[in-house]
Amino acid sequence: MKLWSKKVMALACATCLTVGMGAVACADTIDLGYGQYATTNNGVSATAIDVVSTNPNFRTKEQNKAVNEANAEVRKKLSERMQEIYQVAIPPFNGNTVDGYSVYQLSGDSALGHHTAWLISYNLNKDFIDYSSDVSTQIVNSVMAEKQVGIITNNKPYSKSNAEEFITQLSLVNLDRNSLTPVMIEYNTAMQRNMNKQLNQAVIDNATLSPKEQQLTNEAIDVLKKIIPNFSVGATELSFSPYTSKFGTLERVSLRGSINYDGFMLPGALNLYILPQNEGISIQVLATEDTSRDYWLGQLESMYSLKTLKGGHK
Amino acid sequence: MKPLKTLVLAACLVGAVTSLAGAKDVKTLAGTMTVPNTVTVTSAANTNTVGIIKDILIKDNAKPNINKLTRQSNDEALAVLDQMGISYDVYQIQGEDKTGQKDALLAAVDLKTAANALFENPKGNAPILPVLAILNTGKMDPITEQLMLTTVNNALPKETKTFTLADKNIPGSVYVKAGNDYSAAVGVVGERKAPTTVTVENTEMMEKINNTKYPTYTVGTRVLLDTEGLKFPYYAKAALVMTPEKPTLFLALTSDVQRQYFMPIFTEAFKSIK
Numbered sequence: 186m187k188l189w190s191k192k193v194m195a196l197a198c199a200t201c202l203t204v205g206m207g208a209v210a211c212a213d214t215i216d217l218g219y220g221q222y223a224t225t226n227n228g229v230s231a232t233a234i235d236v237v238s239t240n241p242n243f244r245t246k247e248q249n250k251a252v253n254e255a256n257a258e259v260r261k262k263l264s265e266r267m268q269e270i271y272q273v274a275i276p277p278f279n280g281n282t283v284d285g286y287s288v289y290q291l292s293g294d295s296a297l298g299h300h301t302a303w304l305i306s307y308n309l310n311k312d313f314i315d316y317s318s319d320v321s322t323q324i325v326n327s328v329m330a331e332k333q334v335g336i337i338t339n340n341k342p343y344s345k346s347n348a349e350e351f352i353t354q355l356s357l358v359n360l361d362r363n364s365l366t367p368v369m370i371e372y373n374t375a376m377q378r379n380m381n382k383q384l385n386q387a388v389i390d391n392a393t394l395s396p397k398e399q400q401l402t403n404e405a406i407d408v409l410k411k412i413i414p415n416f417s418v419g420a421t422e423l424s425f426s427p428y429t430s431k432f433g434t435l436e437r438v439s440l441r442g443s444i445n446y447d448g449f450m451l452p453g454a455l456n457l458y459i460l461p462q463n464e465g466i467s468i469q470v471l472a473t474e475d476t477s478r479d480y481w482l483g484q485l486e487s488m489y490s491l492k493t494l495k496g497g498h499k
Numbered sequence: 500m501k502p503l504k505t506l507v508l509a510a511c512l513v514g515a516v517t518s519l520a521g522a523k524d525v526k527t528l529a530g531t532m533t534v535p536n537t538v539t540v541t542s543a544a545n546t547n548t549v550g551i552i553k554d555i556l557i558k559d560n561a562k563p564n565i566n567k568l569t570r571q572s573n574d575e576a577l578a579v580l581d582q583m584g585i586s587y588d589v590y591q592i593q594g595e596d597k598t599g600q601k602d603a604l605l606a607a608v609d610l611k612t613a614a615n616a617l618f619e620n621p622k623g624n625a626p627i628l629p630v631l632a633i634l635n636t637g638k639m640d641p642i643t644e645q646l647m648l649t650t651v652n653n654a655l656p657k658e659t660k661t662f663t664l665a666d667k668n669i670p671g672s673v674y675v676k677a678g679n680d681y682s683a684a685v686g687v688v689g690e691r692k693a694p695t696t697v698t699v700e701n702t703e704m705m706e707k708i709n710n711t712k713y714p715t716y717t718v719g720t721r722v723l724l725d726t727e728g729l730k731f732p733y734y735a736k737a738a739l740v741m742t743p744e745k746p747t748l749f750l751a752l753t754s755d756v757q758r759q760y761f762m763p764i765f766t767e768a769f770k771s772i773k
Contacts, residue, residue: 297756478599
């Protein structure tokens with residue numbers, strides 16, 4: 186072999202080795218729950234802040250205890266709370282709610298600069314989904330009975346295939362700033378009204394406190410009542426789109442907007458990936474700066490191998 | 500050649516009209532600042548919240564059973580709040596482009612008031628006296644100016660540099676290791692498994708801006724804070740505007756990805772103060 190071709194081969198080998206090692210060094214794994222793992226692209230890192238696996242064997246003793254306690258707490262309070270709200274007799278909940286969760290910070294670079302994002306995965310057990318579905322059917326029927334309208338039949342029990350079928354039937358929704366403005370005005374009015382309602386209730390509940398405690402609580406409530414009108418939430422884009430991914434069918438909900446307080450604002454984007462699995466639903470929340478939103482949507486699109494369904498917007 | 504000349508003239512005219520129509524003035528501590536009219540500037544001094552906090556403090560002071568120390572600390576807080584918008588303020592610059600909504604914070608401090616408050620006893624602060632004299636007159640002679648530019652620029656890294664913060668919990672201060680030298684920075688660090696690092700990159704040397712009403716000096720950098728693998732990337736730009744009445748230090752801060760949007764806005768805003 187000629188000397189130059191040896192050199193070229195050596196260079197090619199070195200390049201492959203460097204790129205290969207780079208790929209190994211740069212890729213991080215993200216636990217999405219239920220045995221699904223995503224791998225970051227080259228140059229993108231994922232720093233785990235907290236990971237509680239959905240597999241009890243991968244959890245520490247403390248993590249298992251915490252998950253069991255959280256589920257026990259929901260079992261204890263859920264039906265009571267629902268009964269309080271809807272004034273309808275509701276069967277007790279005997280299943281599990283949370284199977285695990287993970288919190289990561291993602292970081293990567295583009296021509297715009299250094300991007301960061303927070304990715305939170307929450308794994309919701311199918312027991313909870315079935316129970317919510319049964320209870321909502323019961324509540325609707327109870328309301329319908331008063332209006333002498335025929336009852337609705339219960340939904341199918343949760344399964345990955347049922348949930349995927351449901352997602353594929355969902356329509357594409359894409360709302361822009363103009364469509365969202367009146368909605369957000371209503372939302373903010375309702376939010377402020379509810380907050381004030383809760384504060385007024387707190388004043389009534391105060392009656393049992395000592396006069397000094399009552400005075401302090403009422404002062405705090407007065408301040409909160411002045412602060413609440415300065416709060417609002419803005420939305421510039423809201424979309425719902427179904428996708429296929431390497432993990433199965435999923436629904437992406439994308440919201441861009443800002444949290445506003447007294448003339449100051451915090452713009453950002455929230456993207457939810459709702460991914461049905463056999464044991465439950467993995468809900469991933471990707472929170473980013475508004476400017477970084479497109480960069481991170483592109484990254485997750487590639488990491489999850491997303492393909493739009495029904496030709497919807499990405 | 501005539502069509503070409505017409506085209507050039509038209510372009511100039513459009514440019515001039517655009518720049519004239521595309522800008523607005525906002526009031527700051529140091530004077531009026533010009534920003535594009537596509538951005539909004541809000542001031543903390545003008546918020547309802549300042550009034551709400553003042554109201555709480557005044558009501559608290561009016562209570563008959565309030566103790567002396569609480570009253571004193573409330574009075575001090577009220578005095579500080581009364582100075583907001585006069586001796587200091589925090590602004591937010593809000594904008595938008597095709598990549599999304601933008602936000603940057605801009606803090607402003609009247610250095611004359613701040614320095615005189617910090618160094619009440621000039622005799623005990625002899626080394627600071629020349630600085631106080633400059634701030635009190637709002638004038639810097641060319642030799643001091645050159646000395647400041649040279650000293651600051653010599654200290655600034657010319658290329659990307661990572662500083663490792665000592666992994667000790669030193670309340671109130673953190674020692675920044677830069678080569679063999681140690682310099683102090685404000686902050687608190689807890690016990691950490693991995694050292695926290697601060698990387699500075701694309702540092703803009705301190706320079707005097709031309710064609711300004713008041714002598715104006717700017718410096719800027721990208722800053723990446725890495726604490727136990729968590730990254731916090733920012734872009735910071737500071738400006739010293741030597742107005743005779745209120746020599747003002749501006750500090751602008753935004754996220755790194757918003758740098759390209761805000762860089763020209765900051766530069767033009769600092770340049771425009773009158």
